[in-house]
Amino acid sequence: xxxxxxxxxxxxxxxxxxxxxxxxxxxPVLLIMGAGAQMINWPEEFCRxxxxxxxxxxxxxxxxxxxxxxFPEAPxxxxxxxxxxxxxxxxxxxxxxxxxxxxxxxxxxLTGAHLVGSSMGGMIAQMIAIxxxxxTCSLTSMMSTTGEPGVxxxxxxxxxxxxxxxxxxxxxxxxxxxxxRLAASPGFPFDATAAAERAGRVFDRGYDVLGIQRQGLAVVxxxxxxxxxxxxxxxxxxxxxxxxxxxxxxxxxxxxxAVPGADLLIVEGMGHGLPxxxxxxxxxxxxxxxxxxxxxxx
Numbered sequence: 072x073x074x075x076x077x078x079x080x081x082x083x084x085x086x087x088x089x090x091x092x093x094x095x096x097x098x099p100v101l102l103i104m105g106a107g108a109q110m111i112n113w114p115e116e117f118c119r120x121x122x123x124x125x126x127x128x129x130x131x132x133x134x135x136x137x138x139x140x141x142f143p144e145a146p147x148x149x150x151x152x153x154x155x156x157x158x159x160x161x162x163x164x165x166x167x168x169x170x171x172x173x174x175x176x177x178x179x180x181l182t183g184a185h186l187v188g189s190s191m192g193g194m195i196a197q198m199i200a201i202x203x204x205x206x207t208c209s210l211t212s213m214m215s216t217t218g219e220p221g222v223x224x225x226x227x228x229x230x231x232x233x234x235x236x237x238x239x240x241x242x243x244x245x246x247x248x249x250x251x252r253l254a255a256s257p258g259f260p261f262d263a264t265a266a267a268e269r270a271g272r273v274f275d276r277g278y279d280v281l282g283i284q285r286q287g288l289a290v291v292x293x294x295x296x297x298x299x300x301x302x303x304x305x306x307x308x309x310x311x312x313x314x315x316x317x318x319x320x321x322x323x324x325x326x327x328x329a330v331p332g333a334d335l336l337i338v339e340g341m342g343h344g345l346p347x348x349x350x351x352x353x354x355x356x357x358x359x360x361x362x363x364x365x366x367x368x369x
Contacts, residue, residue, distance in 0.1 A: 074209050076138070081168065088138035089131035091174065093122035098208070098365050100357075101131040103172065105190025105214075106290070107283035107304035109137035109273055113189075115129055118352045124358035129179070133157050133195070134163075134171055135282030137273075148284040153291045162285050172356065173206055185361045187211040190318060190343065191286060191347040194218070197296055197326070200305045209306040210330075211357055214315055216322025217329055218295040225321020236280060240268025243278065244270040258340015259348045288293050298353045300329035306364045307333040310353065312341030334360065 077087045090110065100121060102113045110130040118128045132139035145162040153161060172195060176184055183206045188196030193215025200207040216223025233250055236244050247270035248263055254263045307330040310325025320337060327335035336356055341349060 073139070077175055077178035079175070080130065080178055081171045083134075083140075083171065083174075085134055085140035085171060085174075087134075087140070087171065087175050087178075089129060089179075092128040092130075093126060093181075095127055097122075097125055097127040098361055099114050099127045099129065099184040100175070100361065101172065101184040102128060103186065103188035103192035103195050104130075104133065104136070105188075105192045105198050106286040107136070108190070108192075109276055109324055110141055110278070111269060111272055112139075112251065113348075114345060114350070116347075117345060117354065118198045121351050121358060124354055124362075126185075126358055126361060127187035128363070129175075131175060131288070132173075132276075133192075133278060135285050137276045141277070141279055141282050142285065143281070145281075145285060148282075148288040150288065150291070153288055154353060158288075158292045161288045161290075162300045164289050165194055165293040166202060167200045168195045168204055168289060170288075172199055173203050176206060182206070182292065183208045185209045185364070188190060189213045189345075189359060190291060192292060193326075194293070195294070198293070198310065199298045200303055200307075201296065204303070204305055208368070209308070209361055210303075211308045211310065211360065212323075212326050213310040214312060214318050214323070215326060216318055217295050217297045217300060217325045218290070219325055220295070222325045223318045224317040229316055236278075240274050243274050247273070253293050254343040255320055255344040256311060256340055256346045256349075256356065257314050259346035262347060297325070297329050301325065301331070303328075303330050305330075306360075306367075308336065308357065308360045310335050310338065310356070311335050312343065313339045314341060315343045317343035 188194040193212040
């Protein structure tokens, strides 16, 4: 499917780049990526695996990522100040990202969708379920957490020697492959060739270091969602890798514990990513969950 652009989306009136796969009359599934990631970080083959299982898939770039609207005039994020309680450099919160996403549903003429969010995308999906339950058919939160301090934290020591991402394309691709290898799933082979190809596309489509920081600060500014997650009455599936060093598996366990009736799938050998070998299993579990929800709500 061709890449399209929705304009004047949501309360902020931004542009959002998106793609659609599959039968538009099938249950709609909105794939939401994490901080610093673009819609192409949902592998096209994985999207088509969901389509083959009877779903209509939409992937998109969040604000400050890829070919959606960026905010270069916004304040430079100050993380030390934010962690001390000064949120004056936060340009937006997860609620704004949730409103953007619901605005995309409006632009596409969809009254609701099944939400599948990865990492920060899982947090955005959680916020949509909290603030727009009537638009949320189901919630699948992957590699994500609740915002509770001490839960789902990263092991930053592993990334200490990476340094800042370079601005040169070739150097960036090399840097990105090293970063992805560190975060990858130890139980499965790391595909360096695919990682390099995707990193080059990410750079070309609009890599934005400050945009990534603005997204990360939105997470800090939003805080702990645990109590609000306890009020959800949305069918929920939580998926997490047992070997995730970017978002510790405690984040997935806390999410499942907070949402009433949530299903929890812990995948052995999986880190912070989607290894090719897991696409069939993940597509099966997500599609089975969504079709079960569709059957119950029909």
